[in-house]
Amino acid sequence: MSGKLYGVGVGPGDPELITIKAHRILQSCPVVAYPAPDSGQSFARSIVAEYLSAEQIELPIIVPMRVERFPAAQVYDEASENIAAHLDAGRDVVVLCEGDPFFYGSFMYVYERLAERYDCEVVPGVSSIMTGAAMSGIPLAARNDVLTILPGPLPDDELRARINAADALVIMKVGRHLARIRTLMGEMNLLDKAVYLERVSLAEQRTMRLADMTDETAPYFSMITIYKGAEPWIDTANMNVTKYD
Known part of the structure; x- marks a missing residue:
């Protein structure tokens, strides 16, 4: 049986500005994915770092942070297939998104690729x-x-x-x-x-x-x-x- 995909908004930065539902899902999912720059730490992960456990599998989605264009489709194609492999293995996956997932949020690109194939739930965040x-x-x-x-x-x-x-x-x-x-x-x-x-x-x-x-x-x-x-x-x-x- 496939795992469930969650897209969770983690708010603007204050770790206390995430919803109770987001906190519950975050702590219950065995796999946590999040956008990360090609240099430096992930802002989305830093917001919820205190809620993560050492037992969780982490999947950084490396997104180049620069002015010139980069192959965004390729980035999300690869990330979605990595996430799909865990879902196929029966593991639930939560994808973190700063702010709200569907308001200029990176999760929408994962959702576009996987929502028709897997059970998916979007949890809104504080904008x-x-x-x-x-x-x-x-x-x-x-x-x-x-x-x-x-x-x-x-x-x-x-x-x-x-x-x-x-x-x-x-x-x-x-x-x-x-x-x-x-x-x-x-x-x-x-x-x-x-x-x-x-x-x-x-x-x-x-x-x-x-x-x-x-x-x-x-x-x-x-x-x-x-x-x-x-x-x-x-x-x-x-x-x-x-x-x-």
Whole structure:
């Protein structure tokens, strides 16, 4: 009898921000797979390291972390077949995913390859977007506000059009696009409404007004939130500001 495949969201970084269900599955599965860079440790694994046991089999999914394109299909093809071998042997496998598995999550590529062949369950996780709002003290949206989520690599013209049409926004994948996005926000007179958030829920978290962020680039785990709606009490002047120690 085949094992069961689980895709589990482990949240934005704080080990306490995983669900009780995720914790139960994580500790009961004999095989744990997770994305890992080709140099350095896996962030997903580091979040739940204290919950792992020495008896569990670990399967790192090595994903190159660099700007240039890499053969992503090959990476997930090989990882999925490695996972399938354990499932065929009757072992349950849990695949860890930062944040939520189906929100820009790497697990969706494993799911695409294996969900039709095996029993599969997806366990949602706490998104960095919701965590960022909690950490900054600035609500995302209220009443009938329309919340729009945008990837930072979009070109300026498309970002501008989508921002103009929205009441509240989150810009993900800021990274090397930080300076360009900050300039665009200045041109649109939105700097006083924009919040920069970095590594939310971690010890090195930073939250501040985008206007006060002077760096030219940002780490991978960063985002910008903008509120343009009708609620006057959502004000960046009242936000929680944190910086590196």
